[in-house]
Amino acid sequence: MITLASDFGSPYPAAMKGVLLSRADDPRLVDVAHDLPRGDPRSAAFWLRFVLPEFPPAVHLAVVDPGVGTDRAAVAVRAGDHALVGPDNGSLVPPARALAEASADAGADPEIEVFAVRTDDPRSSTFHGRDVFAPAAAAVHEAGVERMDALDSLDPVDEYESVLFSDARVETGRAVGEVLVVDDFGNAVTNVPGSFLDGHRGGSVTVRTSGGEASVPVVETFADAPAGDPLVTVGSHGYVECDVNRGRGDEAFDLAPGRSVVLSFDEEETQLLPT
Template identity: 40%
Template structure:
């Protein structure tokens, strides 16, 4: 069973390699997939969206190991959550919530959730207070990849108690939809919470603050340096600048409100 890793550890230090070493000791045949280790440090929203946009392309049954954990060593829970897409292991701080926090429904698709309390499946019963990725999360993911039942790793918890990061879900309006920026990539493109399915006509636009961006098909539909909106490869409406950074040019931030306006074609005139 493959294990997909997502962290903010970077590559300068040994943290990623150490976690892989712990996994290899327990599950030497598990295939490891690096989703990213270059997330902005402690950026829960970036972790949430990266996981959300990546998991559809992973093999069925993948174990997802997510370690973006500014609350490491505190009372925040360590959890494992089974959904129809696989098993997600990480801190209960919202980084996993994009998987089930969709279509305006809380905790959709969760089959089972447990808190990782069984020290028999930790690297040590006395874990470091600064590196749960090594001592709790990596061992748990490895044991799960080996086929250990989820219930063995700890006590079941109510899925409704899992932390969800606050983001404006899509809301229908008289003219279209409202939503929010949920992620900004390293190009400066801003993915919103508006799904591709909200774009139901060919003529549309997105307003953010005082600026309105035309709905487009490709980045090259506008001149270099001009802003636009389009449906990104991740399936969400995205704000961009052709060969530039929407984040820098428009001063965008996660949580900024956006308004999508649909411009239906006028009814044909009656020649009579």
């Protein structure tokens, strides 16, 4: 199985599919997404970390590559039963660590291994998805993840890029965090762990952003707030989200990736918390 993710829109991903089908022996292909935020390895890392652990063992071709054609390396990463192939810009490492951890639960190696992909002169300088990464993913698929280290085209490396996600600062009754991504619905996903809202569902929280300060309900799910109303909830990735039921949270709260969010419970409510 080979999954494909990119920021290529259309129809460039089809060229990668053609290469994979030409070079690998009847691989199952599964599209993850081809509209990842453009040129943004950080958002790619978030979404791949979110999605890829749902998959059975696979080779994941993941190309969000603003540095295509420069001297950034091409890498293949072994993570438990999975492998990832893409540019060395940090986007592959957080999902690789998540895959390795999940595999470790099943007794596999919890460490990731990173390999540089040696490539002959590629056909183009602007489409390494087709010319470098898809051939490398096909080669890993044909060798098998277990035996990928035997590929001549892969050299183990100790140094590689990684996206780091900063932790939110969480105190009793107050959390200072930032937006990691905004999803397709306009939900602004923060780095504040969902547990911050424990004991507050049905109550409210004060949200401070560049858009101002407001007290909004803490709900279990979108439809617990009236349509069009802002809300705070725990998203499916386990983080606090600033949302609007049937609307866009990013617009209501004036949020975008990297912007800061301060959440606080007022004193009376905080005193109700177990200490």
